[in-house]
Amino acid sequence: xxxxxxxxxxxxxxxxxxxxxxxxxxxxxxxxxxxxxxxxxxxxxxxxxxxxxxxxxxxxxxxxxxxxxxxxxxxxxxxxxxxxxxxxxxxxxxxxxxxxxxxxxxxxxxxxxxxxxxxxxxxxxxxxxxxxxxxxxxxxxxxxxxxxxxxxxxxxxxxxxxxx
Amino acid sequence: xxxxxxxxxxxxxxxxxxxxxxxxxxxxxxxxxxxxxxxxxxxxxxxxxxxxxxxxxxxxxxxxxxxxxxxxxxxxxxxxxxxxxxxxxxxxxxxxxxxxxxxxxxxxxxxxxxxxxxxxxxxxxxxxxxxxxxxxxxxxxxxxxxxxxxxxxxxxxxxxxxxxxxxxxxxxxxxxxxxxxxxxxxxxx
Numbered sequence: 001x002x003x004x005x006x007x008x009x010x011x012x013x014x015x016x017x018x019x020x021x022x023x024x025x026x027x028x029x030x031x032x033x034x035x036x037x038x039x040x041x042x043x044x045x046x047x048x049x050x051x052x053x054x055x056x057x058x059x060x061x062x063x064x065x066x067x068x069x070x071x072x073x074x075x076x077x078x079x080x081x082x083x084x085x086x087x088x089x090x091x092x093x094x095x096x097x098x099x100x101x102x103x104x105x106x107x108x109x110x111x112x113x114x115x116x117x118x119x120x121x122x123x124x125x126x127x128x129x130x131x132x133x134x135x136x137x138x139x140x141x142x143x144x145x146x147x148x149x150x151x152x153x154x155x156x157x158x159x160x161x162x163x164x
Numbered sequence: 165x166x167x168x169x170x171x172x173x174x175x176x177x178x179x180x181x182x183x184x185x186x187x188x189x190x191x192x193x194x195x196x197x198x199x200x201x202x203x204x205x206x207x208x209x210x211x212x213x214x215x216x217x218x219x220x221x222x223x224x225x226x227x228x229x230x231x232x233x234x235x236x237x238x239x240x241x242x243x244x245x246x247x248x249x250x251x252x253x254x255x256x257x258x259x260x261x262x263x264x265x266x267x268x269x270x271x272x273x274x275x276x277x278x279x280x281x282x283x284x285x286x287x288x289x290x291x292x293x294x295x296x297x298x299x300x301x302x303x304x305x306x307x308x309x310x311x312x313x314x315x316x317x318x319x320x321x322x323x324x325x326x327x328x329x330x331x332x333x334x335x336x337x338x339x340x341x342x343x344x345x346x347x348x349x350x351x352x353x
Binding site: 003044045047055058 | 336
């Protein structure tokens with residue numbers, strides 16, 4: 001493949017992706033002006049593109065319960081430890097940092113409506129920004145809240161507050 | 165261990181100041197640590213455990229470097245070196261394990277196998293390494309983007325800094341490279 005062909009394929013690939021899926025084939029056919037090799041190359045990439053979401057993505061490992069993942073999160077998240085102490089999230093006043101780990105920080109907080117002490121776990125920013133991770137967190141929350149056991153903490157609430 | 169960490173941190177800082185000899189001294193030490201971690205990760209007892217190259221390089225970093233003394237650019241340099249070493253180590257392990265010679269049969273895998281590169285690494289890793297060589301011949305920067313991101317765990321921003329291009333360029337390179345690599349891995353079974 002010549003460098004010119006390669007960069008042409010790349011340009012059309014990106015331009016096609018910027019269009020709605022149903023318009024892409026027409027766009028590519030038109031843009032390739034009868035160059036069947038070029039058209040096939042671009043069309044093939046567009047066919048594979050939907051499958052690439054998880055392909056060779058960094059941080060693909062299952063982040064649950066991995067000591068390495070904790071280390072990763074610690075390095076990747078240069079958050080100021082305990083920066084939420086003193087903040088108010090809805091009805092919860094965060095008092096002090098209890099612990100940190102790969103999955104975020106846990107604060108001692110007060111539920112101002114019911115005047116009781118609660119623990120609040122806050123996800124690291126790169127988790128909170130990731131919809132899959134947020135969904136997983138919500139799912140785990142649903143599961144935990146359905147459990148009632150003296151050795152499993154009772155879950156009262158889960159939510160998003162100004163991106164946190 | 166604390167002494168070793170201080171020494172390696174010094175080497176990293178010296179290299180980032182432009183001392184190329186420091187890099188020559190740094191590389192074998194990082195290589196040894198990465199190899200040890202990679203072997204443990206890919207050993208048969210951990211079969212089925214996902215391969216997380218990012219975590220491996222991070223663990224090596226945490227063990228070898230005193231992070232309180234380095235800036236993020238130093239860290240990114242460490243990861244960039246590690247990415248290259250990591251790729252070679254993992255592919256060597258994969259090839260040794262599967263005793264596959266490079267060739268038409270070895271270079272292509274099914275779509276499922278390709279997508280499972282981080283779960284059942286060996287065949288897909290070998291295919292990926294071969295495809296990356298082909299990519300490097302056509303478009304060296306894209307191949308480097310993949311190496312830095314997949315084998316080194318660098319973020320888009322860190323990769324952009326290493327390659328001295330805009331983050332948007334890295335994102336476009338990444339998208340194109342990923343798609344092309346996947347199509348290449350599963351082509352002509």
